[in-house]
Amino acid sequence: MRNTPDRLLRSEATRQRATFLELFLDLVFVFALTRISARLIADFTDGQSGVYAGLGQALLLFLALWAVWSVTVWSTSWLDPDAPIVQTVIIMTLVGAMTMAVAVPHGFGARASLFAITLVTLQIGRVVFFHVAGHGRPDPQQSIRILFWFGLSAPLWVSGGLVNDGTVRGALWTLAVLIDYAGLFLGWPTPRLGAQRLGVQMIAAEHLAERYQQFLLIALGEAIFVIGLAFSGSEFHTDQTGGFVLALASTVLLWRIYFHVAGGMLGTAVDRSRNPARLATDMAFAHMVMIAGIVLTGVGFELFIAEPLGHLPATWLIAIFGGPVLFLAGRSALEYQVFGRVSRSRLAGLLAFGLLIPAALHLQPLTAGAVAAVVLLGVAGADARRSLRRSPETPTPPY
Structure with a gap:
């Protein structure tokens, strides 16, 4: 039965x-x-x-x-x-x-x-x-x-x-x-019935968290697919090889930044939340932004692998810089949802991208990709240093 x-x-x-x-x-x-x-x-x-x-x-x-x-x-x-x-x-x-x-x-x-x-x-x-x-x-x-x-x-x-x-x-x-x-x-508010989110009665927090994590990994896998397709179709020149290595390193950094602490504690955060249905809904929107950022970042990988040198069209920065910016913005929102605060490294990374745009307009595509990777490396490095200095955190969702 x-x-x-x-x-x-x-x-x-x-x-x-x-x-x-x-x-x-x-x-x-x-x-x-x-x-x-x-x-x-x-x-x-x-x-x-x-x-x-x-x-x-x-x-x-x-x-x-x-x-x-x-x-x-x-x-x-x-x-x-x-x-x-x-x-x-x-x-x-x-x-x-x-x-x-x-x-x-x-x-x-x-x-x-x-x-x-x-x-x-x-x-x-x-x-x-x-x-x-x-x-x-x-x-x-x-x-x-x-x-x-x-x-x-x-x-x-x-x-x-x-x-x-x-x-x-x-x-x-x-x-x-x-x-x-x-x-x-x-929560689909409707006349006479009001609003109610799915799962408000009972939600499988571990399952929902795992599904979000799996979809983000899918997005990273799609970025790897783009990298492989772009490089396999190239002439394997030294600059294109450099772009290939840089794109792979950037993908690893995205993975590291996501799963550092908050990305691995989604289920516990939902369990501890006073309003798990709302928190899980907000997490869906945070992941949507991050995944959109990863897809756009993958497009940037294709651009600087295929044409690493020469003139950088201004619109290409939408992908090369804009993708990581979207990812960091979504990751900042997720960190707030899990811990009720946002690390300074996330905000510093977003600020750095904004300040670097004028200078990046005069760079070659591969160099612009390297600048984006350095910013991501700085965020990941700050995360690693913070982990060494602090004891493990417990999720404290704000609601």
Whole structure:
């Protein structure tokens, strides 16, 4: 009787580790991140005039995919992932997310309608399926809340996918993303029912923390894929080899900065929080920013490996400097969520990037990448020194 609708909620005995089906789902998002990176690389190298529009389009596509993944992870941290109904929803998500991913390269062009209609069908369809198959359990009101908010954004997604004007599409999809994320952040407040985040009754903190960590590792893996692809397609010149080594070292630094203390204590922080549902939601947004930063940093790797010397287009600094800045900003937010404070090294790193921009405009691409790596090395070094001077910290979330 363990997987009947009455037993869909997680229990203390439910395993905390991610299931193999959940890890299988993550493979789809690995592919999705590679498609987003490819879009950005093309925008940066094929014509500087389209970089800003391309960045905005890639961001909207990324946010749509992240929303799909986030709701799935929240659901499996609240519900029993071994229940057949939950597993069916994960498979539905896998198929839908893969369809969205293959549409990403032309997600603002010929495949816009495919991307939008798949997104809407997936987001609404899996809620309806779960509600019907579970006979309204475990929380019929939550299904109504989520459907209410998806019903607000769905017409915007679909109409944006069908229009021929890219500017109109961008405006409609931006509004749709704002609605989707407002609902997720606020707990889908609905007339007469109020608001309630997923998992407010009981959340598997260890499982949720592990899923965030796994997705960040996926993003780092995608960056490694970009590095390998860029270098394997090069002439293996000395400067390109230097760019390859520098990119790998920078990826290691990103890994080190993330997992230093706070990144490895997410589950304990959620367990200790007075409001675990809110903290876990905020952690999702912090990871979203970090992962976006890693993807953008990977684009920067491609740029300075492929063309390490010569003139540095100003827009390339958006990737070479902007990616690490986004990562440090998200990591600073995560540190506050875990410990209620932000290390000076994080703030110093962000300040350093800002101060170095004017000088970096006169550097070669590879040199700019080296400057970014030095800043990250400084942050990681400060973390290491602080660990030697202090005793191990205990998570003290601010709420």
